[in-house]
Amino acid sequence: MRYRVTAAGRTHPGRVRAINEDTHHIGERVLVVADGVGGEAGGEIASQTVASIIANVATSRPTEDVYQSLTDAVARGSHAIARQVQEEPGLAGMSTTITVMLGGDRRIVFAQVGDSRAYYLRAKKPETLHQVTRDDSFVQELVDAGVINREQAQHHPQRNLILKAVGDHIVAPSFASYAPVVGDRYLLCSDGLTDYVAESDIHAVVVAEHRDVAADRLIDLALRAGAPDNVTVIVADLTTP
Numbered sequence: 416m417r418y419r420v421t422a423a424g425r426t427h428p429g430r431v432r433a434i435n436e437d438t439h440h441i442g443e444r445v446l447v448v449a450d451g452v453g454g455e456a457g458g459e460i461a462s463q464t465v466a467s468i469i470a471n472v473a474t475s476r477p478t479e480d481v482y483q484s485l486t487d488a489v490a491r492g493s494h495a496i497a498r499q500v501q502e503e504p505g506l507a508g509m510s511t512t513i514t515v516m517l518g519g520d521r522r523i524v525f526a527q528v529g530d531s532r533a534y535y536l537r538a539k540k541p542e543t544l545h546q547v548t549r550d551d552s553f554v555q556e557l558v559d560a561g562v563i564n565r566e567q568a569q570h571h572p573q574r575n576l577i578l579k580a581v582g583d584h585i586v587a588p589s590f591a592s593y594a595p596v597v598g599d600r601y602l603l604c605s606d607g608l609t610d611y612v613a614e615s616d617i618h619a620v621v622v623a624e625h626r627d628v629a630a631d632r633l634i635d636l637a638l639r640a641g642a643p644d645n646v647t648v649i650v651a652d653l654t655t656p
């Protein structure tokens with residue numbers, strides 16, 4: 416199917432933090448949201464380093480096996496982080512989440528590490544906002560085990576504990592893929608949105624607004640909720656070429 420990915424991205428440090436450790440990238444075929452953690456400037460460096468490596472690999476080798484390309488890109492991100500930590504020991508422990516959307520000719524492929532998220536909204540079934548990604552997080556494990564529900568997970572004191580991130584050790588991303596359909600919409604976001612804004616409120620914005628307005632409103636909802644964390648959103652529409 417012939418289509419374009421047309422996206423609006425916004426990021427904000429939030430109301431509490433002085434620096435923004437989230438990074439986002441909007442390319443022709445690739446979208447990335449990365450949420451870095453680490454001491455000193457580590458979080459910022461980790462998210463920027465890995466996001467730019469993934470963006471480059473994704474665009475320079477679009478015809479190769481996309482799963483292998485993304486797995487390699489994540490591994491290269493880890494190598495780059497390991498090198499930077501070696502040169503600057505104060506950066507030890509820095510890491511980042513990644514949520515990647517890569518638009519291939521036949522499939523849209525997502526790669527995921529950590530607890531940033533992607534959602535999709537079908538043009539033909541807009542009453543449901545579907546989550547694409549599964550959080551690599553402690554509370555997600557509790558949800559899967561039936562110990563707590565999704566609502567409780569959003570308010571759990573350990574909701575920020577992630578079980579997997581791209582740091583100086585190689586990790587395997589999780590994948591999902593969808594058939595591209597013009598009119599469908601995708602949302603990529605950091606936990607600065609989803610930890611503080613209810614999914615029903617996110618859905619109400621994403622279903623109703625033009626992508627530029629939707630991106631602004633989502634940031635606004637996080638700010639109104641106090642925005643203790645950096646917040647990043649990309650609202651992407653599949654449009655005709």
Ligand SMILES: [Mn+2]
Nearest residue numbers: 450606607644
């Ligand atoms: Mn965050």
